[in-house]
């Protein structure tokens with residue numbers, strides 16, 4: 001729960017109150033997950049409105065916001081307008097980056113205070129993870145690693161990509177995940193050259209690389225990992241490409257610390273791949289922030305122009321993709337600290353030939 005940090009945002013801000021209505025922002029503020037609701041925060045009041053479906057659970061779980069139930073047929077805007085009147089609020093910040101245009105304008109039209117854009121204020125707060133948030137992400141990562149340990153027994157010629165994806169899904173839920181961070185990517189052989197390929201009925205064959213990108217959610221927080229394994233045997237080129245991706249990842253990790261830009265970390269990894277002659281085959285960024293959302297700030301790519309803050313968690317996921325042939329990606333999660341980073345991923349990453 002983040003009431004203190006959110007309240008601090010009000011100080012000196014061009015708004016008197018905050019309205020958080022997106023699912024992620026509500027969860028960030030209250031720690032409570034619901035499909036509907038609204039968080040209102042002013043200097044005087046902190047209220048979480050939700051409906052009958054969630055009210056009882058919310059009253060048990062949410063401590064630093066007053067939980068109020070919205071009656072059926074009542075509107076959130078009317079309820080919030082009462083608070084606005086009580087508090088004498090003139091301007092209210094809305095989540096312009098998270099809301100649809102229609103939702104933003106509907107709120108702006110129905111509130112009795114002037115709507116202003118929240119901008120990236122919440123993003124900046126979310127980027128630095130508390131110990132508790134790090135703990136959830138690590139817990140999710142451990143579950144994914146347990147699934148990875150076990151899935152390796154199932155990867156053999158004749159088993160389809162879809163079957164591996166289904167088993168990964170089951171294993172992560174079985175080991176305690178509340179959900180998946182995203183649908184697992186399992187691509188093999190020539191399909192593995194598609195960075196975000198979709199698992200197909202293609203059976204895994206000897207001589208394939210199998211790339212698995214997957215993660216799960218604990219306490220609302222996502223994990224994200226990728227491993228590429230080989231089946232039966234590899235060619236010299238496959239080994240070279242794998243080693244190049246691993247060296248690139250290690251170069252990026254070595255460069256990753258607070259104060260360094262995401263762009264510089266990306267460049268350190270990219271240099272290794274370019275020098276090996278595969279520059280064209282690494283067409284995406286080195287990494288991204290992870291938290292309540294699977295992709296969030298900060299960017300660790302050529303777009304990452306601001307220094308990485310201490311306390312952020314980012315992925316390290318270079319890859320080389322040779323269309324029609326094969327691809328390799330290796331992805332860990334890094335916790336950025338002042339003098340470096342802590343790798344939160346413990347799964348081995350030397351090439352495994354199953």
Ligand code: ZN
Nearest residue numbers: 213214224225
């Ligand atoms: Zn991933």
Ligand code: ZN
Nearest residue numbers: 224315317331
């Ligand atoms: Zn990722």
